[in-house]
Amino acid sequence: MTRDRALRSVVLATPLVWAVAFMFVPYLIIFTYSFWLKQYPTFVPAFQFGNYLQLLVDPQYYQVLLRTAKIAILVALSALAIAYPFAYYLVFKVTSARLRLTLYMAVIAPLWVSYLLRAYIWKTILGSEGVINSFLVWIGILDTPTDIFLYNQFSMVVTLTYIFIPFMVMPIYTALEKIPRNLIEASKDLGVGPFGTLFKVIWPLSLPGVFAGMTFAFCLTFGDFVAPFLVGGPDGVMVANVITSQYGAALNWPLGSALAIVMLIIVLGIIELSDRFERSGRINLA
Amino acid sequence: MSTARLTLFDRFGNGTYALMILCVLAFLYVPIVILVIFSFNDSSSLTLPLSGFTWHWYDKLFSNRDLLRAIGNSFYVASFATVLTLLVGVPAAFALDRLDFIGKRMFRRLILLPLVLPGIITGISMLNLFKLVGIGLSLETVILGHATALLAIVVTQVFARLQRLNRRLEEAAADLGARPWETLYFVVLPNIRSALIGSGLLSFTLSFDEIPVTFFLTGRDNTLPMYIWSTMRRGITPEINAVGTLIVLASLVLIVVSVILLRDERER
Incomplete structure (x- = not known):
């Protein structure tokens, strides 16, 4: 029996120790650092809110936070606009199960292709010496290449939407699949048109999937590291760029930590919010 | 009359929907095709019109020692990270599924974060x-x-599988005199095999591709994505397209492998 008890404690202790050592303690360290004071050439222990104050007062920082939030919202909405009709079509309009599975796999497969590459591709497509520009010059629409496509917020939104479409399709597809078909039949029998059924029956019942997808897209965009560096440019600087420079060249770890904590709080807040929405929006079908 | 209108709507709907599906798939796949095409294009700039076929970028890539070392490093990192995350993640999923302990809610939140x-x-x-x-x-x-x-990926997938597992099987094993660890090895593990393979493959792929964590935690050694990243920031070259094409090819192989492995599981 002691062997079984040993098994039990190993099962519990391994992940517990790991979570404490590599997650809880590190988060605690950034939290502590976020109150410390920068003092050339490094930083010293302190307890003051100067770093957080700086994030709120210095336009350089709060504007980055606002811009990041704006881009994250735009990405979540555009991914939703593309993913929802796609998932809807798969679940309700495709009659062949085989075709449905194939199309679903086709939209999920890009997740397996390197994230970095997917961002890089857009750099090569949108750049001033890129595919679109050279095409437009080639067929004579443009005389000289334009730089309006790359290094701005537009290129960020396109690239990140491209990356997060599969993340959006998955939960929405699952939510739509769970809707009992007889509810839709009932709605039809009661004389509700297809649009009425969509807005009054299908959409509300699919909200858990929508919230899950939007939470993913928002949170992952908010902290995205790759796209702002590759396609962002000066107009697309995001929180991740600023944290990186505080930890790198600026050597202001306390400020970088404060920013990371703000990011953490925003992400946790969004998750909590979407959890609440999902719970309050859940309609009991039993 | 209303039925006629409905079928008209349906037909109209189906036509537009098919078009929309094609557009979404084009949006997803045309960029990847562009990546592949330019890896064979005989020009150092990625511009249209195309200038001819070449293997040059692949030749260059296979004689690039830094790149080959980075690929080796990535295999090393992804293999050990996958093994480690399974070793920690599977017990974590078990603990969440069947043990009660103080701070369980907090533990779950932390580990899924x-x-x-x-x-x-x-x-x-x-x-x-x-x-x-x-x-x-x-x-x-x-x-x-x-x-x-x-860790979170392994935990969610294995946990979901454990929840669907029929506990009667384990009770039966126990009734037949199996020790808990025997039940674990002969009954539970074979049943969660697909979740282990699935999350293992996914972890490997994601680790192979990882940037932000690697960026802060690596010393002088580069992994493949870090190497590509530093090349990219210096500028665009078709050599990156060639590496990219090989990565796409490897991803395809991995998808096929996982489909085959998981299909075997379903047929049994």
Whole structure:
């Protein structure tokens, strides 16, 4: 029996120790650092809110936070606009199960292709010496290449939407699949048109999937590291760029930590919010 | 009349829908096709019109020693990170599924956090830890970082599988005199095999591709994405397209392998 008890404690202790050592303690360290004071050439222990104050007062920082939030919202909405009709079509309009599975796999497969590459591709497509520009010059629409496509917020939104479409399709597809078909039949029998059924029956019942997808897209965009560096440019600087420079060249770890904590709080807040929405929006079908 | 209108709507709907599906798939796949095409294009700039076929970029790539070393490093990191994350993640899923302990809710939240938590936070928080404790940065610290970041994926998949597992099977095994560890090995593990393979393959792929955690935790050694990243920031070259094409090919192989492995599972 002691062997079984040993098994039990190993099962519990391994992940517990790991979570404490590599997650809880590190988060605690950034939290502590976020109150410390920068003092050339490094930083010293302190307890003051100067770093957080700086994030709120210095336009350089709060504007980055606002811009990041704006881009994250735009990405979540555009991914939703593309993913929802796609998932809807798969679940309700495709009659062949085989075709449905194939199309679903086709939209999920890009997740397996390197994230970095997917961002890089857009750099090569949108750049001033890129595919679109050279095409437009080639067929004579443009005389000289334009730089309006790359290094701005537009290129960020396109690239990140491209990356997060599969993340959006998955939960929405699952939510739509769970809707009992007889509810839709009932709605039809009661004389509700297809649009009425969509807005009054299908959409509300699919909200858990929508919230899950939007939470993913928002949170992952908010902290995205790759796209702002590759396609962002000066107009697309995001929180991740600023944290990186505080930890790198600026050597202001306390400020970088404060920013990371703000990011953490925003992400946790969004998750909590979407959890609440999902719970309050859940309609009991039993 | 209303039925006629309905079928008209349906037909109209189906036509537009088919078009929309094609547009979404084009949006997803045309860029990848562009990537592949330019890896064979005989020009150092990625511009239209195309200038002819060449293997040059692939030749260049296979004689690039830094790149080959980076690929080796990536295999090393991804393999160990996957093994480690499975070793920690599977017990974690078990603990969440069947044990009650103080702080379980908090434990679950903590361990699932990296699913939505930007990698940069895992990266800098572990960097802080290693600096504080005095551990030098190396590929091994990257492995620890990846294993931590990927834990959530293993836990969610294995946990979901455990929840669907019929507990009667284990009761039956126990009634027949099997010790808990025997039940675990002969009854439970074979039943969660598909979740283990699935999450293992996914972890490997994601680790192979990881940037933000690696960026903060690596020493002088580069992984493949870090190498590509540093090349990219210097500018665009078709050589990256060639590496990219090979990565796409490898991803395809992995997808096929996982489909085959998981299909076997379903047929049994």
